[in-house]
Amino acid sequence: MTNLDHDPLTAAFDEFRGQAAALVKPAGADRTRQEVRTRKRNRNVTLATLSALVVAIPLTAGVLLTGDPRGSSPDSKPVVRKPSASASGEPYFVGPGETTHPSRTAPAGGITEAALYSAALDLPAWPAETSSAKCGTGPIPFHNGDWQTDDVAYWIAGVAYADVDGDGRAETFARIFCMYQNDIASQVVAFAPADGDRVRTIGPVLAQTGKLMSICGLRAGPNGAVQVEIADFPVPWRCADPSSANQRYVTRQWLTFTWSGSAFVQQGTTAHPTNAYATDLELTSTALVLTKQPNGHYGGSMTLTVHNTGASAIPYKTETVISYGMRLVGPPHGCALDPSTAGGGMIDVVCTAAKLSGGATRKVTLKIDSPRRYQLTYVPDTNVIPLDGYNDPNDTNDRAPLAIQFRD
Amino acid sequence: MVDVRQAREVGLDFDGFYAAHFQPLTIQLYAYTGDLPSAQDVVQEAFCRALTRWKRVSALDDPQAWVRRVAWNLATSQWRRARTAAAFLRKHRVENVPAPGPDRVALAGALATLPAQHRRVLILHYLADQSVREIADQVGAPEGTVKAWLHRGRAALAARLAEEEDES
Numbered sequence: 379m380t381n382l383d384h385d386p387l388t389a390a391f392d393e394f395r396g397q398a399a400a401l402v403k404p405a406g407a408d409r410t411r412q413e414v415r416t417r418k419r420n421r422n423v424t425l426a427t428l429s430a431l432v433v434a435i436p437l438t439a440g441v442l443l444t445g446d447p448r449g450s451s452p453d454s455k456p457v458v459r460k461p462s463a464s465a466s467g468e469p470y471f472v473g474p475g476e477t478t479h480p481s482r483t484a485p486a487g488g489i490t491e492a493a494l495y496s497a498a499l500d501l502p503a504w505p506a507e508t509s510s511a512k513c514g515t516g517p518i519p520f521h522n523g524d525w526q527t528d529d530v531a532y533w534i535a536g537v538a539y540a541d542v543d544g545d546g547r548a549e550t551f552a553r554i555f556c557m558y559q560n561d562i563a564s565q566v567v568a569f570a571p572a573d574g575d576r577v578r579t580i581g582p583v584l585a586q587t588g589k590l591m592s593i594c595g596l597r598a599g600p601n602g603a604v605q606v607e608i609a610d611f612p613v614p615w616r617c618a619d620p621s622s623a624n625q626r627y628v629t630r631q632w633l634t635f636t637w638s639g640s641a642f643v644q645q646g647t648t649a650h651p652t653n654a655y656a657t658d659l660e661l662t663s664t665a666l667v668l669t670k671q672p673n674g675h676y677g678g679s680m681t682l683t684v685h686n687t688g689a690s691a692i693p694y695k696t697e698t699v700i701s702y703g704m705r706l707v708g709p710p711h712g713c714a715l716d717p718s719t720a721g722g723g724m725i726d727v728v729c730t731a732a733k734l735s736g737g738a739t740r741k742v743t744l745k746i747d748s749p750r751r752y753q754l755t756y757v758p759d760t761n762v763i764p765l766d767g768y769n770d771p772n773d774t775n776d777r778a779p780l781a782i783q784f785r786d
Numbered sequence: 787m788v789d790v791r792q793a794r795e796v797g798l799d800f801d802g803f804y805a806a807h808f809q810p811l812t813i814q815l816y817a818y819t820g821d822l823p824s825a826q827d828v829v830q831e832a833f834c835r836a837l838t839r840w841k842r843v844s845a846l847d848d849p850q851a852w853v854r855r856v857a858w859n860l861a862t863s864q865w866r867r868a869r870t871a872a873a874f875l876r877k878h879r880v881e882n883v884p885a886p887g888p889d890r891v892a893l894a895g896a897l898a899t900l901p902a903q904h905r906r907v908l909i910l911h912y913l914a915d916q917s918v919r920e921i922a923d924q925v926g927a928p929e930g931t932v933k934a935w936l937h938r939g940r941a942a943l944a945a946r947l948a949e950e951e952d953e954s
Contacts, residue, residue: 387943391912394893395813401822402812405830407804414837524842531842627926697934719941726938763934773930 480523487547488539489571494552495523495534497577504556504563505587513556513563531557535564540598542568542637549580549637551604553596564593564617566606568642583635583642584608592617594630603645605632610653627769629653656769657688657736661696661762665781668748676748676784677707681741682729684762687775689736692768698727698744698760698780701752707745724756730765751784758782798844804833807850814854814913815861818905820894825861832857854914855924858906896946904939907932 405413480491489497498517512530519525524533533555539548550569555562565585572578584606586593594617595607609617609630629651635642662683668676682696697716702725706715712730719726727744734740758780764770808829815825832853836843843849897905906925910916918936922929 398813402809404808407801761934773928776930
């Protein structure tokens with residue numbers, strides 16, 4: 379909430395809000411419904427056309443490749459297939475701004491997306507973290523890819539097929555989300571068909587927990603393996619909403635799992651790759667003590683120390699607030715007063731610095747000349763900010779208080 | 787914040803949600819883009835997307851945050867060029883937009899001189915009443931960075947407005 383009631387900008391924004399309010403002309407909820415209905419109608423027409431093409435193309439391909447007029451053989455080996463935008467059914471929700479349409483075809487032994495999305499699924503226990511308190515194990519009666527109770531929502535986002543036991547029939551893998559309020563968990567689960575069009579849960583492959591912050595992808599790997607993409611997604615919706623984070627700061631990797639006969643086992647170790655664009659910078663500062671000079675001015679200096687506690691080298695800048703009217707004497711390379719920051723009796727000394735390697739420390743000393751004593755009407759501080767395109771997720775050590783003292 | 791139970795108890799229907807939030811969201815996007823029709827377009831599109839999945843959106847802890855994020859994403863994405871909703875809105879827009887007043891122009895003009903990131907966090911702070919944490923979540927930046935942008939943006943905006951006062 380805005381907590382600066384005396385802030386003159388609050389009044390400026392309030393005035394803006396009041397003036398602009400009269401100009402906003404909502405289309406209205408009814409017209410919004412009408413628009414959505416129109417879009418659905420148009421989409422259904424398009425999907426019907428696409429469905430016809432999707433049915434026609436495999437049959438044609440089967441004839442061309444196998445010479446079999448019936449199309450592909452029902453005993454053909456499982457193939458890797460990404461969730462397609464084919465077939466029919468209601469679009470289902472996979473996250474903000476995204477919909478997909480479940481396929482009605484699957485490789486031999488596999489469960490079609492459409493069948494899986496409307497099946498009652500037993501889910502493995504969710505990791506003992508925030509969401510798990512509310513996320514259940516089922517059976518969850520999914521309908522069109524999702525299910526919602528009073529306060530928990532589940533949805534399936536992505537299906538892959540792999541023949542993990544080498545019997546020539548594919549097992550089905552799904553990425554499943556559970557959301558309680560705005561807290562989201564996900565896991566990858568293996569399924570197989572059971573009697574009476576039911577679905578049997580084979581078991582968990584991988585679940586979001588601890589440092590494994592999000593599960594972003596699912597695909598079949600080589601030799602009957604299944605692969606899961608994980609990422610250190612930094613925002614609450616994690617990979618349920620890939621658009622909500624700067625992808626440059628997201629480190630991804632694919633993990634490979636095989637079937638041991640009783641469980642899915644990760645092959646190799648998790649690499650924990652280093653993100654080349656992110657690190658942890660730490661800033662400290664000495665006090666700025668300004669002593670009276672023979673010419674009546676006050677002079678002194680402060681030293682800013684930036685330490686890179688991470689591994690990646692990134693460039694940065696420091697912003698140090700001093701009183702408007704103070705002068706920077708003999709500015710170090712890359713440092714200058716930034717007139718665009720002047721306001722409220724203060725101005726920033728901005729120092730732009732080249733990349734600082736992991737583990738390294740850099741110091742810069744700022745000499746200040748003050749023509750008079752200033753009554754500070756602000757709280758001086760200094761902070762370090764990565765340059766555009768770089769990130770410092772740990773902000774607890776990016777800002778340091780700054781003491782400015784005058785001595786006669 | 788409205789939790790799921792509260793939302794259900796007060797009957798969070800789409801009509802009420804639309805009526806309560808269309809205007810404030812549009813004002814926020816207007817402050818950001820400086821273009822009122824464009825702001826209305828993206829907010830309308832965000833509400834259309836909310837309606838198609840209303841069951842889930844309405845159950846969120848903060849449905850307004852969902853719509854706000856979609857609208858901001860649209861405002862900063864290629865979508866505006868496509869303007870899929872523009873024709874719809876033009877068709878239904880019945881009143882001409884009056885000429886802007888001088889005060890509104892002053893703030894919009896001053897905001898337009900700021901870097902986009904500073905402009906965005908100022909608007910989310912002052913017009914959407916969001917905390918630093920909430921802004922950080924929405925823009926996908928660390929809280930420290932958001933604080934720095936707010937600090938910088940405040941100082942720069944105050945200076946711009948003071949300059950404009952001096953010139954007038």
